[in-house]
Amino acid sequence: MTKPFWNVLRLSPVVAATFFAANSALAVEANEQVITVDQLTAQSDNFGQVTSVSQFSDVQPTDWAFQALQSLVERYGCIAGYPNGTYRGNRALTRYEFAAGLNACLDRVNELIATATADLVTKQDLATLQRLQEEFSAELATLRGRVDSLEARTSDLEANQFSTTxxxxxxxxxxxxxxxxxxxxxxxxxxxxxxxxxxxxxxxxxxxxxxxxxxxxxxxxxxxxxxxxxxxxxxxxxxxxxxxxxxxxxxxxxxxxxxxxxxxxxxxxxxxxxxxxxxxxxxxxxxxxxxxxxxxxxxxxxxxxxxxxxxxxxxxxxxxxxxxxxxxxxxxxxxxxxxxxxxxxxxxxxxxxxxxxxxxxxxxxxxxxxxxxxxxxxxxxxxxxxxxxxxxxxxxxxxxxxxxxxxxxxxxxxxxxxxxxxxxxxxxxxxxxxxxxxxxxxxxxxxxxxxxxxxxxxxxxxxxxxxxxxxxxxxxxxxxxxxxxxxxxxxxxxxxxxxxxxxxxxxxxxxxxxxxxxxxxxxxxxxxxxxxxxxxxxxxxxxx
Missing domain, CATH: 2.40.160.10 (Porin)
Structure with missing residues (x-):
């Protein structure tokens, strides 16, 4: 991509989360690792909720995503860490982990909306989301085409495989x-x-x-x-x-x-x-x-x-x-x-x-x-x-x-x-x-x-x-x-x-x-x- 894609995290955590959810193919492109449900369950048992970004021993104010992480922790309260007090921000993200984290944030956002305790989504956030969709429309179209091609090839393999068993x-x-x-x-x-x-x-x-x-x-x-x-x-x-x-x-x-x-x-x-x-x-x-x-x-x-x-x-x-x-x-x-x-x-x-x-x-x-x-x-x-x-x-x-x-x-x-x-x-x-x-x-x-x-x-x-x-x-x-x-x-x-x-x-x-x-x-x-x-x-x- 020609644009600084990950800078979306600097703009608004809610925008970033919504953008990822709408276009999960980008998550596939960014990280091709696959984990099983059992592995995800085992990992989730090790997570612990934090209330301040300072609780992470391996996160520094000089880190490029510090502000985004701080907002997710202190504004929305939907980020978990490991029992040893680390966040491991350089670790690769799987689609299962992305889904679990996004779900936690959305649950928290819905809770805040229901209680009307914060101004969660602003007009500026919506405008930013619209602009991002327009700027990345070509890349998204390309990725959708690749997914469609993979689905067609998979269907062909299933239809012509040696045996199903x-x-x-x-x-x-x-x-x-x-x-x-x-x-x-x-x-x-x-x-x-x-x-x-x-x-x-x-x-x-x-x-x-x-x-x-x-x-x-x-x-x-x-x-x-x-x-x-x-x-x-x-x-x-x-x-x-x-x-x-x-x-x-x-x-x-x-x-x-x-x-x-x-x-x-x-x-x-x-x-x-x-x-x-x-x-x-x-x-x-x-x-x-x-x-x-x-x-x-x-x-x-x-x-x-x-x-x-x-x-x-x-x-x-x-x-x-x-x-x-x-x-x-x-x-x-x-x-x-x-x-x-x-x-x-x-x-x-x-x-x-x-x-x-x-x-x-x-x-x-x-x-x-x-x-x-x-x-x-x-x-x-x-x-x-x-x-x-x-x-x-x-x-x-x-x-x-x-x-x-x-x-x-x-x-x-x-x-x-x-x-x-x-x-x-x-x-x-x-x-x-x-x-x-x-x-x-x-x-x-x-x-x-x-x-x-x-x-x-x-x-x-x-x-x-x-x-x-x-x-x-x-x-x-x-x-x-x-x-x-x-x-x-x-x-x-x-x-x-x-x-x-x-x-x-x-x-x-x-x-x-x-x-x-x-x-x-x-x-x-x-x-x-x-x-x-x-x-x-x-x-x-x-x-x-």
Whole structure:
């Protein structure tokens, strides 16, 4: 505008208020912030009525709007301040705040008119208002035209939108990686290294694509349907000889598009959230805290499968069932879940309650914003072809301790995260498990396992959105096992493997992130005779 618009405040507060009310589009132009009604209510609780402008510690007679503010306070009595005695005159004004302040002034003006205690509106005020309307007529016409155009565009978008209830989001990963450091694949304890096949060391270029359809019918519920396509062959036992080298985002369906996740979440009450998984149930994607916020994502977090979070959260992975989270808005949060591996199969040894399952419970305690601690327990049963105790993390002996026999297991975990500053997160986990064979000649044999890890993440390192991360730990290990194989080898790990990982996520744009990373496994398969294995990767993640 070519005229000193804000000088209207110098002329008359009533004129200014009336002028703003008649032409609220100017308020939109001057300030595009938006706040919610809840935020406005919360702010209004902090206001306090004042009777003199001198009560504001941050308002000086030299301020350009001092006279206007003084008039509104002392002549009309419709200006409120903050409890600490400030006015905060440089703070941006939202339309909600403008409406609340204008309403207060108009109520006061109506009160004064009714009691006829003051000469509120003079002929000079009316003349000034008329002159302002004439002087700003061109600007007002332009703004009205812009509003009309926005309304037309909004109507067009509403008429042609994808869905009134569904939002589509997506993620695409392009990955270049290779494994090196040894000529032969890793072997378990007690196996002759000379018999191991050669290590595959070809550089690969592969992808994973996910599309999510999130639908809400009440505004507080969510129906999720996820379609996935990928061709990333895992760096597992068939490639490196160990699952300790697996990437966080691997999996291979030859790029066939499959529906791999279907669930519905809703609020049972203000403090209880329920999620029902029909397929692809994952505890770590059911709003359960895994205590590794900066590194838990497979697309933008850790590059390794083990480095994302404790293996206890992988129990029941891919099953069907339900999760309930109780959060009473205090320091404690409780979560319980039940997932069945073959819930859709009516055959013997399957179904929702007669086959493989995981019953899960967790209590998290957050005494401050910086510290969060979790205590976790899971009871699992696995049978048939689903023997994979730690979901392909750790050694062969840990994942299949009784050589294919059905088993039950108890899993105990403690997790924690600590933020010494807003951009630094220190975390970690420790887990113990015990298992017992439930079928075959191994029935009754028992085994014990443990694992641990420490994590360190620097958020906004070098640039906003970047993350520098480090992970060090010991993948799941069979520390003791009663079962002895036919060749006389006890299925327990004699040595100790160490997992070391470093990554740096570069957030190039809001929708593109590039993450170079290096994974090092010392003594793979908890076998000191195996050479160190290195996995290098360059992951590019597109989100839309």
């Amino acid at each position: 569904t939002k589509l989001t997506g993620e695409a990963i392009f990955n270049i990686s290779d494994v090196f450091g040894s000529d032969q694949r890793a072997v378990p304890s007690g196996v002759d290294q000379a018999t191991a096949p050669d290590l595959d060391t070809n550089t690969i270029f592969a992808n994973r694509v996910r599309l999510r359809f999130n639908s809400s019918f009440t505004g507080k519920d969510n129906l999720e349907i996820r379609i996935q396509s990928r061709n990333i062959i895992p760096y597992g036992t068939s490639v490196t000889g160990t699952n300790m080298t697996r990437l966080a985002f691997d999996g291979n369906e030859n790029n066939d598009a499959l529906i791999d996740k279907v669930n519905y979440a809703f609020n049972l009450s203000d403090a209880v959230r329920v999620q029902v998984d029909a397929a692809g149930g994952l505890l770590y994607e059911n709003n359960i805290n895994t205590f590794n916020p900066d590194l838990q994502s497979s697309g933008k977090g850790s590059i390794s499968r083990y480095g994302r979070f404790s293996p206890i959260y992988r129990q029941g992975e891919g099953g069907a069932g339900a999760t309930l989270i109780f959060n009473p808005k205090g320091a404690f949060t409780a979560s319980v879940a039940y997932l069945a591996g073959r819930a859709n199969d009516p055959g013997n040894g399957s179904g929702l309650f007669d086959g493989s399952y995981a019953a899960f419970g967790q209590i998290s305690f957050q005494p401050t914003q910086a510290l969060n601690i979790g205590l976790t327990y899971a009871r699992t049963y696995q049978n048939g072809g689903q023997i994979n105790l730690f979901s392909s993390t750790g050694s062969v002996y840990a994942n299949n301790p009784f050589q294919g026999a059905a088993l039950t297991a108890n899993h105990y975990g403690v997790e924690a995260s600590f933020k010494p500053s807003p951009n630094i997160t220190i975390g970690g986990w420790y887990g113990l498990s015990d298992a017992q064979a439930k079928s075959g000649a191994q029935q009754g044999d028992e085994a014990d396992f443990n694992y641990w890890a420490a994590t360190l993440a620097f958020r906004d390192f070098g640039k906003e959105g970047n993350v520098l991360g480090f992970i060090f730990g010991q993948p799941p290990k069979a520390t003791d096992n009663d079962f002895i194989q036919a060749n006389g080898v006890r299925r327990e790990d004699d040595g100790t493997s160490y997992h070391l990982e470093g990554l740096y996520k570069l957030q190039l744009t809001d929708n593109i992130a590039v993450t170079p990373g290096l994974l090092v496994i010392f003594n793979p398969e908890h076998n000191d005779t195996n050479d160190t294995v290195y996995v290098g990767t360059l992951r590019t993640t597109f989100t839309f």
